[in-house]
Amino acid sequence: MGTKFRIDIIALFLFLSIAIIGIASVYSATSNQGVFTLFDGRSGKQLVWLFASVFLGVVIFLLNANFFEVFSMYFYVLFMLLLVLVLVIGVDINGARSWIKLGSFSIQPSEFAKYGTSFAVASIISRIGFSFQNKKDIIKLAVVTLIPMGLIVIQGDMGSALVFLSFIPVFYIEGLTPTIILIGLFMIFVFILTLVFSALYFSIAALLLLFVFYAFTYTNKKLLIPSITIVGLTIFFSMSVQFLFDNFLKEHQQKRIQVTLNLIEDNRGAGYNVNQSKIAIGSGGFSGKGFLNGSHTKGNFIPEQETDFIFCTIGEEGGWIMSSITLALYIGFILRLYYLSSRAKKKYKRIFISSLASILFFHVFINIGMTIGIMPVIGIPLPLVSYGGSSILAFGLFIFTALKMDATRDRDLESVFS
């Protein structure tokens, strides 16, 4: 019994600290909507979800440590079925079919899908004989991650789909050649340049560069073919981006990206949230306006403040001090989880825990980045802080599962294949 509840105190402390900041922030953000105490309204519900996830955490700790590993793929299939189910019986909210209504509350399967996918990823990579050089294995991984991504895109929730990119650092740690990542970064670079200068100008510039390159290196015949190929592919990619951007992205998505890249200023339309969010955070100053005293928070100037834009409340009412502390707690928590992953003796556990750390990092990176205007508005919550039952429950389950895996590491045998 004693060993059953051995838990990493530092991680637990960071988890609870962040969760408490979350409850307080949701309370403040909703206190002007007829919410009188912490236990009323949305902050009260948030508290209930938090207790529920702690309760589930206790249940998880009572389970056998190998339970998850054994049933990994079943979990994955279960959560994928939920994603399919939501397409069938889900309800549309804000243009996305992401919720399944269960009586008085609704759940968002896409929040749980990250949890489910992490099992599958951990399970596949930790299989004996797995190699990133093996095409079959790569395809398996791609299928496992692209299925939930695709299903969520079909739901109309682009933001949640992008979260699955968080697995890339996990793959990298586990041995994926960084070339792919570099190619990815290069593609992002081309993507941005295309949107800033348009595909046409980008292509002309690329051709000119190729010409200059050729002028200096024409003696070396070996370089000619590869350089032409690279430039050709780049131009093709740029054209495709332009085409997809113009024809497949919804207008509000186009605008969000353009606003982030400072291509257009649209403080009343697509840029409204970000602009108001920056104003709220920026007006917080060094120590903030005081808890429950944020004029922007009270004034409902920022839509969805208790969900995706909850960081505004912290920035406005707690100032630089509180936002830095919050950020530091997150960074600390993420680093701690990466550390826990590194001390796991089993590859399966290592991958599962680092998946959690990467997903958390992606959420924090995007969410806070968007509130301070350096990331496009991608509607994903700030973990444990944003209001939302599914998010809290999913991350609670995820974190306690990870901590349980860490707690039982001593009983594991060192993996011979690590």
Place this chain on the structure above:
Amino acid sequence: MRSYRLYYVYAVVILVGFIYIYRLFQIQIIDDKYALIAEKISLRKQTVYPQRGLIFDRNDKLLVYNEPVYDLMVSVPIKLNGIDTLAFCKLLDINKEKFIQLLAKAKRGSYRGKSVFKKNISNVTYARIQERLYEFKGFFFEIRQDRNYKFNSSAHLLGYLGEVSKKDLELQTEGYYELGDFTGKKGVERFYEKQLRGIKGERYFYVDRSGVNKGSYKSGKLDYEPTDGQDISLSIDIDLQQYGEKLLNHKMGSIVAIEPKTGEILSLISSPFYNPANFNIQNRGKFYSRAINDPTKPIFNRAVSAPYPPGSTFKPIMALIGLEDGAIKSSTHFNCAGEYRLGKRIIRCHFHPSYTSLKQSIASSCNTYYCNIFKNMMQSNKYKNSEDAYKSWRSYLTSFGLGSKLGIDISGEYRGWLKESTYYDKIHGKDRWNYARIISLSFGQGELGLTPIQIANVASIIANQGYYYTPHVIKKIDGIRSIPNQYLVKNYTMISSSNFKPVIKGMQEVTVSGTASDIAIDNINIAGKTGTVQNPHGKNHSAYMAFAPIEDPQIAIAVVIEESGYGASWAAPIAHLMIEKYLMPDTMNESSRPNLEKQMMNSNLIPYKYKSKIDKSLYGN
């Protein structure tokens, strides 16, 4: 391999943390733009208007008080969803189109997050809407003070309020006014604006996205209460004022009465007048154009703005200058054969006993006598030439306060006409004119224009035998006699006080045996001078100047009735009734001369050409 890759991941996570903390530092601490924008968006200032000072008469009777007007304001931007606009329109008694139109207008004219939706809402509508205001988020009221009046009287003198003009806003140095504030536009309201207005209060509060008040800013630390304006008491006597207005009913003209000892204006009336309540903020829109279109010019304050040739009322001044300059002595007599010959030109005089004394010349208004004084003076050896003599004559007049503004505390004062000698140089050529060209000045005609208040001030100077206080209507500010210094200074004329006695004797004779003798008042010795002013556009103007009692002057008065006839027929009786009313209000109640009073009050002297075009609604309630 795996572990160094993990270190890279650590590094990226930590780097992102630092970048974000730095970015937060930048927008939260280095850049104060966001704090300013946040305040602009969510902080609102509500102006709390003070009570404007009340206005009383010299006997502390209340004349002007405040009445709240309600402006329905709207927060900009406004969210209309959730507002039952139909019910709102019904309460306001407007239709949907009007609502859309008003809202569009309000959005265009918004300033610091708010705008007037509808101005000057009646208190009934206000009460109706106020009850349900919580339903109409983003709408709120601002209460300002409009004026109302105890008496339908003294409109010109009191003036009116209006919204501060764009030009005034730009010109103001202290930054007190904001667009839409009321300020005194005319009359006393304008002159004593600073004393009357008080100090506006301010309340700061937060609003939410729909403009709803979310509580006070810094728990009211920056708020302050308004300071009410100072009450003022005027020197006018409202009973006398109303009596004068009755006398001037259906006449075009003015009465100005001054207390010579102090320069206090006892009464100042310009007719036609209008009900001051018709010109307050709520009503002026309705009445202003009517007043503008009325050919008798009811807005025009004749008493201080209209220059008239003084006619024979100028003769006492001429006599005083003659005595002072040595053109005549008090014993000087001139022959008058009913006319004054000047080469081919004949200036007519009327029948009166000849070999005329100074006293007789005033009493019977002899033109010849004054032509002689003017000739003597202009041809005096004292002066190099006519120009020199004219300059001297002119400087005597300026010492009476003529030819320039007196500096009274009522807006619209005109300086009158009194030409420089260069004017005649221009017309006739330098050194090519002499007294003969300008002889009509000697009996108050020609290029000479005095406003009624200037004439009354001359009467006051004669009563004081040589000096005057600048006429003013202020008596007390905030209950004490702390009136502006310029009204406490004696202004001396160039005439020695001994020269006034013979002229006063002459003016007394006017009411004993002269032109105004048939309307003399028992028990009051009045010094007066009638004037019949030639008017090329119609009937003569009737003018009169007087003061009484001679032994201890209490009131100096000037009356001008336009296009009515002889000075003795209208202006003089009206002036005498005013004097009697002021000096003997008790016996006046039984009216010593009811028939004269009735005749004056009931006569309609408005020229026929205007009669059909007068808008009567201006004068009523």
